[in-house]
Amino acid sequence: MQINFYTLSVFLIVLGLIGIFLSRDFIKTLIGIAVLESGVNLLLISIGYIDGRLAPILFNDELKKSAVGMVVDPLPQALVLTAIVIGVGLLAFGLAMAVWMNNRFGTTDVSELKELKG
Amino acid sequence: MSILSLFIIILTVVSALVAVFSKDRVVAVLALAIMSIGLTAAFYFLQAPDVAMAEAVVGAGLSTGLFLFALKKMDAEKTKED
Amino acid sequence: MSIEILPVLLFIVPLAAAFALYFPSRRGNKPSKIFTFLSLVANLIIAIKLFKYVVVSGPVITVFSKWVPPLGINFYADFMAVIWLLFGNMLAMFALFSSRLSYTWRFHGLILLMSAALNGLILSGDIFNIFVFFEILCLVSFALVAYYKRKESIEAGIKYFVLGSVASAMLLIAIALIYGKAGTLNLAGLSLASASWPIGFKMLVFGLLLIGLGVESGIFPMNGWLFDAHPAAPYPVSAMLSGIVIESSLYVLLRVKALVFPEPVFAKILLLLGVLTFVISEAVGFFQRDAKRLLAYSSAGQIGLMLIAFSINTTFGFIAGLLLFVNHLLSKGLLFISVGAMSDRSNSRDLNSFASESVFADKVAVITGGLSLLGVPPSLGFVGKILLFIGLAKASLLGVAYLLVPFIVIEALYIMRLISRVYLSDGKGHLECPGQLVAQWLLSLLLLALPSIVLTNGQLKNNFAKKIIKPINARQYVASVNGLTRKGIDG
Amino acid sequence: MLEGMKNKYNLSGILASVVVVLFGVLLLKTLNTHMPFGKDKMQVAAQYVELGGSSTGAQNMVTSVVLSFRALDTLGEVTVLFASAMAVALLLAPGAVLWRRKENFVLKVAAKWMPYLVGLIGAYIVSQGHLTPGGGFQGGVIIATGVMIMLLLAGNRKRNELFLHSLEALMGLSFITVGIIGLIKGGSFLYNFLPNGKVGSLFSAGILPLLYIFIGIKVASEFVSILDRFTSKVEKDAD
Numbered sequence: 001m002q003i004n005f006y007t008l009s010v011f012l013i014v015l016g017l018i019g020i021f022l023s024r025d026f027i028k029t030l031i032g033i034a035v036l037e038s039g040v041n042l043l044l045i046s047i048g049y050i051d052g053r054l055a056p057i058l059f060n061d062e063l064k065k066s067a068v069g070m071v072v073d074p075l076p077q078a079l080v081l082t083a084i085v086i087g088v089g090l091l092a093f094g095l096a097m098a099v100w101m102n103n104r105f106g107t108t109d110v111s112e113l114k115e116l117k118g
Numbered sequence: 119m120s121i122l123s124l125f126i127i128i129l130t131v132v133s134a135l136v137a138v139f140s141k142d143r144v145v146a147v148l149a150l151a152i153m154s155i156g157l158t159a160a161f162y163f164l165q166a167p168d169v170a171m172a173e174a175v176v177g178a179g180l181s182t183g184l185f186l187f188a189l190k191k192m193d194a195e196k197t198k199e200d
Numbered sequence: 201m202s203i204e205i206l207p208v209l210l211f212i213v214p215l216a217a218a219f220a221l222y223f224p225s226r227r228g229n230k231p232s233k234i235f236t237f238l239s240l241v242a243n244l245i246i247a248i249k250l251f252k253y254v255v256v257s258g259p260v261i262t263v264f265s266k267w268v269p270p271l272g273i274n275f276y277a278d279f280m281a282v283i284w285l286l287f288g289n290m291l292a293m294f295a296l297f298s299s300r301l302s303y304t305w306r307f308h309g310l311i312l313l314m315s316a317a318l319n320g321l322i323l324s325g326d327i328f329n330i331f332v333f334f335e336i337l338c339l340v341s342f343a344l345v346a347y348y349k350r351k352e353s354i355e356a357g358i359k360y361f362v363l364g365s366v367a368s369a370m371l372l373i374a375i376a377l378i379y380g381k382a383g384t385l386n387l388a389g390l391s392l393a394s395a396s397w398p399i400g401f402k403m404l405v406f407g408l409l410l411i412g413l414g415v416e417s418g419i420f421p422m423n424g425w426l427f428d429a430h431p432a433a434p435y436p437v438s439a440m441l442s443g444i445v446i447e448s449s450l451y452v453l454l455r456v457k458a459l460v461f462p463e464p465v466f467a468k469i470l471l472l473l474g475v476l477t478f479v480i481s482e483a484v485g486f487f488q489r490d491a492k493r494l495l496a497y498s499s500a501g502q503i504g505l506m507l508i509a510f511s512i513n514t515t516f517g518f519i520a521g522l523l524l525f526v527n528h529l530l531s532k533g534l535l536f537i538s539v540g541a542m543s544d545r546s547n548s549r550d551l552n553s554f555a556s557e558s559v560f561a562d563k564v565a566v567i568t569g570g571l572s573l574l575g576v577p578p579s580l581g582f583v584g585k586i587l588l589f590i591g592l593a594k595a596s597l598l599g600v601a602y603l604l605v606p607f608i609v610i611e612a613l614y615i616m617r618l619i620s621r622v623y624l625s626d627g628k629g630h631l632e633c634p635g636q637l638v639a640q641w642l643l644s645l646l647l648l649a650l651p652s653i654v655l656t657n658g659q660l661k662n663n664f665a666k667k668i669i670k671p672i673n674a675r676q677y678v679a680s681v682n683g684l685t686r687k688g689i690d691g
Numbered sequence: 692m693l694e695g696m697k698n699k700y701n702l703s704g705i706l707a708s709v710v711v712v713l714f715g716v717l718l719l720k721t722l723n724t725h726m727p728f729g730k731d732k733m734q735v736a737a738q739y740v741e742l743g744g745s746s747t748g749a750q751n752m753v754t755s756v757v758l759s760f761r762a763l764d765t766l767g768e769v770t771v772l773f774a775s776a777m778a779v780a781l782l783l784a785p786g787a788v789l790w791r792r793k794e795n796f797v798l799k800v801a802a803k804w805m806p807y808l809v810g811l812i813g814a815y816i817v818s819q820g821h822l823t824p825g826g827g828f829q830g831g832v833i834i835a836t837g838v839m840i841m842l843l844l845a846g847n848r849k850r851n852e853l854f855l856h857s858l859e860a861l862m863g864l865s866f867i868t869v870g871i872i873g874l875i876k877g878g879s880f881l882y883n884f885l886p887n888g889k890v891g892s893l894f895s896a897g898i899l900p901l902l903y904i905f906i907g908i909k910v911a912s913e914f915v916s917i918l919d920r921f922t923s924k925v926e927k928d929a930d
Contacts (some may be wrong), residue, residue, distance in 0.1 A: 105351070
């Protein structure tokens with residue numbers, strides 16, 4: 001049975017966006033962003049996948065001689081590796097803002113923040 | 119193989135739904151970690167062991183830790199002020 | 201020393217300086233400012249060298265790790281890019297020079313990273329590499345907007361953060377689609393491959409790119425963050441955000457559009473968005489009571505004008521766009537530095553009271569900058585706007601021109617209000633940092649002198665006419681990158 | 692009921708969700724028509740595969756893409772982490788340990804030895820990055836996770852920020868220095884100036900393992916400094 005991973009990744013993208021739009025708690029927004037980014041990463045990897053091929057690592061001598069037609073696309077994997085680390089860098093900063101906001105105002109609700117006087 | 123991957127997909131979908139719609143923030147963060155584990159398996163099925171490893175250590179390990187530390191820090195600072 | 205390493209240095213020098221700034225953890229504000237200033241001066245010198253070379257002898261391509269373009273990443277410096285680089289680095293230097301002494305070394309490190317990311321963003325010829333630089337730029341801008349750690353700055357930072365994260369995800373989806381369809385990420389390769397894409401697919405990818413890059417460049421439906429972030433940021437950062445950051449994203453958008461989406465329908469979309477951005481920002485800006493927010497609305501309006509100019513797709517439009525860019529960069533940088541410094545001194549951003557602590561240099565700076573921004577005759581803005589109208593008329597878009605006129609008048613009204621407030625203030629404030637004064641005077645002088653330099657320098661004028669006539673010369677770009685590819689495969 | 696809904700989700704949010712779902716359908720349709728799942732779509736990557744191990748000497752082709760063909764992306768990515776650490780430090784000031792635990796023999800031993808064990812695994816993964824799955828990022832994050840375990844278990848903490856910052860700066864500068872040596876020797880930034888060696892052996896692939904070691908240490912130290920800020924008290928209005 002062939003499973004189409006495009007569906008799963010688009011589902012995660014849509015879910016993440018909905019999470020971002022519907023949540024007012026900044027922490028929940030960050031979770032939505034994390035889901036969205038995971039979806040995009042899965043999308044990139046799915047685009048690089050080729051049926052019946054191996055991971056792009058030259059394990060044995062046969063592969064070392066020539067890997068043409070034997071391995072999946074290595075480029076999207078490299079891109080996703082970069083994207084994952086960038087995502088966690090952004091997440092750390094977002095959480096730092098949330099913590100700061102909570103420390104100063106006792107809430108992470110963005111709509112409540114607007115009504116407070118600072 | 120295909121039953122396993124189907125299970126993985128269902129796990130990912132359900133945990134993603136919980137992560138986005140749960141009211142409890144800790145539950146949401148843990149669901150996010152489970153979603154990352156599901157994604158790790160998905161990456162493994164898609165012949166991307168490098169990315170699977172990165173997703174496992176970053177998604178399930180580090181970012182969950184960051185979230186939980188941040189939530190704990192918030193709680194600690196909230197009770198301190200009361 | 202070959203010329204190819206200059207673009208690399210433009211990225212590496214500020215980056216290495218930022219790393220080096222991290223070394224002794226406890227360092228004073230003043231030494232770190234001097235160090236940062238020196239590396240930005242070095243950057244400016246490199247940018248001037250590159251500018252001279254490119255104006256005389258054409259574009260420069262730099263490859264990395266010795267891999268020819270479709271395999272590796274390449275930098276591409278053409279005429280438009282070097283103009284962006286030259287003035288961007290100049291503004292970064294002036295903004296830093298005018299900064300207050302109370303800013304810590306972390307602030308300076310972030311400014312250096314911002315400068316590195318901007319240079320990389322402008323130069324890069326690979327769409328995923330553009331994404332990476334874009335992320336650095338976003339993260340650094342978020343941090344700098346939230347620098348003061350006040351309520352409004354955190355609020356602006358959060359708004360900016362959420363929009364920026366969604367935008368970068370959209371950009372990455374666009375990159376995924378592009379890669380899946382074309383199998384390459386190099387812009388020159390994409391330019392060749394995209395000719396055969398169906399229009400529906402192109403529309404989707406263009407829409408995603410527009411969201412991705414449009415948020416940072418402040419195009420109409422996505423520019424909500426801009427009006428909170430610009431006022432909340434420290435004034436050197438406001439000057440850089442308004443003068444070069446949003447323009448760099450605009451430049452990337454225009455470059456990708458010229459190379460990958462050459463169809464006229466995309467130019468029409470951009471024209472429409474430009475008109476909407478201009479009209480709405482100016483109309484809302486008229487009612488602002490906050491001096492820095494007023495300037496932010498004017499920035500968004502100017503971005504709209506630039507977008508209109510560049511999407512007319514003729515020589516007149518192109519030169520008008522360039523002049524509007526240079527004029528906006530210098531005058532808005534000057535205005536943000538002076539108004540920001542004044543409102544920091546008087547601790548108020550209200551239009552009625554922000555100028556209570558002004559000094560003489562502020563008056564000169566605001567008058568020069570404001571009049572130049574509006575396009576009062578001898579200024580660069582005047583030339584730019586006239587050329588824009590000629591361009592619109594020649595492209596038989598006179599209707600758009602008529603639509604723009606009332607809103608240009610509105611902008612004139614509110615900028616004049618700002619100028620009059622500063623002019624009528626008593627001018628007996630107390631200056632905190634002499635760097636401010638120097639930066640203001642130099643920028644004012646530059647603004648006054650630039651029109652005559654542009655209009656009288658024969659060599660520059662000739663080269664202008666000969667070399668850069670095509671708006672972002674797509675054909676030349678593709679040809680030169682592909683030439684490099686062939687040479688690499690033969691050798 | 693309707694009141695509650697209105698309070699929880701505003702109308703514009705629901706409208707946006709509908710638009711997002713439509714966008715998802717469009718995206719899925721585009722994906723399936725233009726780039727069918729599981730088919731060979733390689734263009735540039737086909738050349739990477741053709742060149743194989745001989746191009747860079749790395750057995751892991753993802754590593755050769757990350758560190759050789761697209762090494763500039765990696766430098767940019769390390770810079771993102773650097774900026775992130777800087778930005779977090781800007782917002783959250785260093786302070787005392789936020790929470791303390793009761794001292795307990797098992798926890799004490801675990802806190803003492805676990806980080807070393809995890810760090811060893813991380814170091815192994817960093818050093819094998821050009822051969823097997825893994826590398827600087829994964830290994831660096833694992834080392835940082837080891838430190839995270841220590842932060843969770845330990846009651847007290849000695850903070851050596853100077854050392855951490857110097858490490859971050861030094862690794863970043865080393866990356867650039869290797870690039871500049873390539874520039875001098877080969878005329879191109881980040882050029883692989885060391886011999887490729889035999890594909891599959893530990894000392895192969897030229898500068899790639901070297902770069903991964905720099906990245907590993909840098910990633911680990913960035914994340915440790917970020918985690919440190921998240922586990923200590925905020926002292927109001929400090930730097």
